[in-house]
């Protein structure tokens with residue numbers, strides 16, 4: 001499905017500000033994998049997501065989806081295969097457009113038919129159906145401006161929009177971190193439902209250790225631009241938070257330095 005081979009990234013190479021973001025990353029996602037990603041501050045998690053979505057290009061190495069090399073494909077040309085939800089609820093939606101216009105935009109993404117924001121009644125019925133699956137009443141607010149929604153409602157909508165066209169890969173970039181605990185739990189539950197219903201191949205960065213252990217079928221840990229641990233489903237099933245933090249310390253030689261870590 002997704003294969004990342006020998007990917008490295010250095011920022012400001014050769015200058016005093018030089019930063020190693022990724023070093024020889026090798027990662028293979030099987031179809032339907034739901035991988036949680038944890039790591040210390042500056043470990044390279046966001047850079048990895050940016051590489052996959054095409055925001056950044058690796059200095060060396062390759063990224064393949066289903067055997068197709070997308071390393072040099074610009075972000076907008078990958079968007080039909082890749083859905084992404086960011087930490088910032090403002091990032092995934094257009095605030096001055098209505099819910100149905102936002103959905104129409106997501107629906108036509110990558111279909112080479114220009115930007116269609118007109119909404120036919122058939123399309124509106126589909127949007128209502130999809131929104132009602134979220135279970136938070138957004139199906140009755142199709143013509144509400146997205147800027148009037150709460151952070152949690154906006155993240156739920158962003159999630160729906162990112163998965164509307166069943167992307168090959170779903171990238172979740174700390175997408176519940178900016179929400180209060182109840183909203184975060186709601187969006188987490190919706191995420192689990194959508195990922196399992198659509199059998200989406202998913203990579204989710206989180207600072208919440210409990211969430212990292214509970215969700216998905218695989219867990220990777222990053223530190224200093226490297227993947228230092230890759231845990232499969234059976235090992236993950238028996239993981240505890242203490243064990244996970246202990247493993248981090250044992251392999252990296254230092255404590256998990258994460259100013260936003262949530263222990264559960």
Ligand SMILES: Nc1ncnc2c1ncn2[C@@H]1O[C@H](COP(=O)(O)OP(=O)(O)OP(=O)(O)O)[C@@H](O)[C@H]1O
Nearest residue numbers: 011019020021039040041042043044045046047048
């Ligand atoms: N645009 C950039 N210019 C310069 N350095 C950068 C840039 N983006 C990231 N870095 C550096 O690359 C390294 C990896 O950063 P990245 O944001 O990927 O880490 P992260 O694991 O997402 O961290 P955090 O959990 O703190 O958000 C860090 O040292 C960071 O300072």
